[in-house]
Amino acid sequence: MPKRVIWKTEGIDAQVENEEILLEKRSGQITLDTGNACRLTNNGNRAGLLLDFGVELHGGIQILAWKGGNGKTRLRVRFGESAMEAMSELGENNSTNDHAIRDQEVEVSFMGMSEVGNTGFRFVRIDLLDEASFVDLKSIRAVFIYQDIEYKGSFRSNDDLLNNIWQTGAYTVHLNMQNYLWDGIKRDRLVWIGDMHPETSTIQSVFGYDDSVPRSLDLIRDETKIPGWMNGIPSYSMWWILIQKDWYMQNGNVEYLKEQKDYLLSLLSFLDSFILENGRNTTPNPFIDWPSTSNTKAVDAGVHSLLILAMEAGAMLCKELDESLLAERYLESAALLRKYVPEHGQSKQAAALMSLAGLVDKNSINEEVLSIDGAKDISTFLGYYVLKARVHAGDIIGSLETIREYWGGMLSLGATTFWEDFDVEWLQDAAKIDEVVTEDDSKVDVHGTYGDHCYIKYRHSLCHGWASGPTAWLSEFVLGIRIIEAGCKTIEIKPMLGDLDWVEGTYPTPKGNIFVRHELKVEGVVKSYIEAPKGIKVRCPQDAEVIVKNH
Known part of the structure; x- marks a missing residue:
């Protein structure tokens, strides 16, 4: 059920009456007895209201309508991950129907039960469209589409904020565990192999095993014939190897690993062909994450580091597959790559990957780059690896402070799942995502104002699995389970x-x-x-x- 009504139209020309009954727990069955209804009435303007379901959900809503003016009526239903997204017009501040329809007109019949929507949302705005009409609503309930699975992993400490961050990361990934493992439940309902690594790390810490992971790994494997690159990005083929290694370490499924053998060996050989005698990596189209794209040095350094990690992971898997000569070969390839040390371009993301790949001194890079200005200039995706690099340098307190500042910053704005992108500078004068911001308001609508690249303003996903890294990190380093x-x-x-x-x-x-x-x-x-x-x-x-x- 909705938790509260945030907004409604006012005045005799667009009346909303008895809206509080929508917050009551009622059966999901329409009845002949009309009882106490929420009535929307159009007398010259369109009546509407905005509901808050209290937490991010994947699915839609069920509308139970008792009666109205014409036997059936037209409603406009707008879903939003923020209150302001649900209030927006298509095209306004990049409000879209991309990947999942979140703004639509529907007909509902009286004495009927209608289900609408399949998207990611917390907020829903309902508007009555028919002129000089009314509709009596029994209830508007969320239809929650998710896997009903046990949270086997857990985390508790004397810091409630960290506890909440662990749980929020787990829930963020849980919502994205559909038939396949998605990146986002509103937009980016796709299998992005590179983005999956923080997600699979979280799944290992919370659920241990889930079919959505091998299903997704195999989907992209089968759709990517070598010499193609997974998702069209060479570094994402490297991430596939890293996920395979971690997934095998978690679950120990030798038979599944054997199913990957032919593709894995072909991919390792293909990647190896891009390593020059001086140790430079020549894979095309370098990419590590969106915030780093304008920093060429950072991108090159990050991909170079990922290739080292992938070759070492591949060598380990070759050994498990009784390919000892290939294992030695790819360890030698990793050693050759380490002879070339690229510049990190003062990027925390690149510096972290270089540290994890053993290209730089872990303590020096933490002091000179990673720890500077706390949570400033990290990303939701590769921030996980910044945390890993910092803790490897012994900077546990600094890492915890960054988690509180960055991921806790999202929670302070009302987040119930972690976002595709975030910058701590967004916190200044920011309204919470459950607030309606007017033109005269001094507060900033974060969702409708910020973002970049493919996630500008309302197109920005507020439930993105790649942002869940602290959940896995807290289990591995604070609980200390490796x-x-x-x-x-x-x-x-x-x-x-x-x-x-x-x-x-x-x-x-x-x-x-x-x-x-x-x-x-x-x-x-x-x-x-x-x-x-x-x-x-x-x-x-x-x-x-x-x-x-x-x-």
Whole structure:
């Protein structure tokens, strides 16, 4: 049910009466007894109202109409991920129907139940279109389309903001786990392999396994014949290898890995052909993320780093596939690539990837680039790798502060899922996304004002899976759960609490959930309690008090 009515037309010429009944819990069945109805009446102008369902949803709405002026009536239904998007006209501030229809006219019959929409939304505006008419509504309910699956992973600490960020990242990806793994539920309902890596990392931390991942990996594999590039982007073919490696480490499915062998070996050989004798990488059409596109040095450095990581991941998979000679070959290719050290162009995204690829000193790059100005100049997609690079340099407190500032900044604007893009500078004078902003208002409509590239203003997706990185990061580095052996057969527990007093949570493995609780004691000693399922070997830090229970 809607949580509140944000706005309605006022005046005798466009009346909305009894709108509060739409907030009541009612059956989804139309009845002969008309009872207490919300009435929209047109007496010269169009009556309308704006509903807030309280949280981002994927699906549509069900409209139950008791009666009206002509046996059936026309309504205009506008969905929005922000209140202002739902209030917009098509074309206004880049408001679109791209990928999913979010602004449409529908006919509803009286004594009828009509379902409308299949998109991502939190807000819905309803307008009565017929002149000199009325409609009596019993209810307007959300039709939620999602996978009803268990959140096996969890995260709790003494910091409620971090807890909320972990949960929001998990929910963001959950909504995008449809038949395939999408990037966004409103716009970008596509399988973008590169964008998937933060999403699959989150899925591993929250759900462990889901069919949408191999289904999506195989879809793009089968649609991309070598010498083609996945999604038309060479770096995305590299990301496919990285996802395959991480997915294998999580789930340990050797049979699935064997199904990838022919394509994987062909792709590795193809990528290897773009490495020059001096270690330079010559893959065409370099791309790492949208905010970095104008920084040529950053893009080249980022792709070069990704290729190193992909060759190393490919070597590891070759070894698992009993291709030891190829494994050695691609490790040598990675070593050759490291002989050439590109410039990062002062880009945090590129610098982070260079750090993770071992091209630069992790401590120096953190001090000189990554930690400068906190959350400024990071992106929702590659911000995950900035966090990974910073924590590898031991900057756990700085990483936590960046998460609070950047992803917490979205929450402060009313977000219930994480966005395709964000900049902390947007916070200045910003209205929350559940507010209606007028021309005379001093506040800024963030959704209708900012954005860039393919996500300008209302086209901007406010539920984008690639922004979920902190969920996976908090599980890996704060809970400290890292996979050492494929299938989670061996797990290392190495918590980093930073400025937290305590943290606890679960992590899914093929054998069952691991539970950990870490408490900061005197002189910085961390006391850990660990429960691991039978068949899981746990490595623990020597300075922690540990209890391991097999169950």
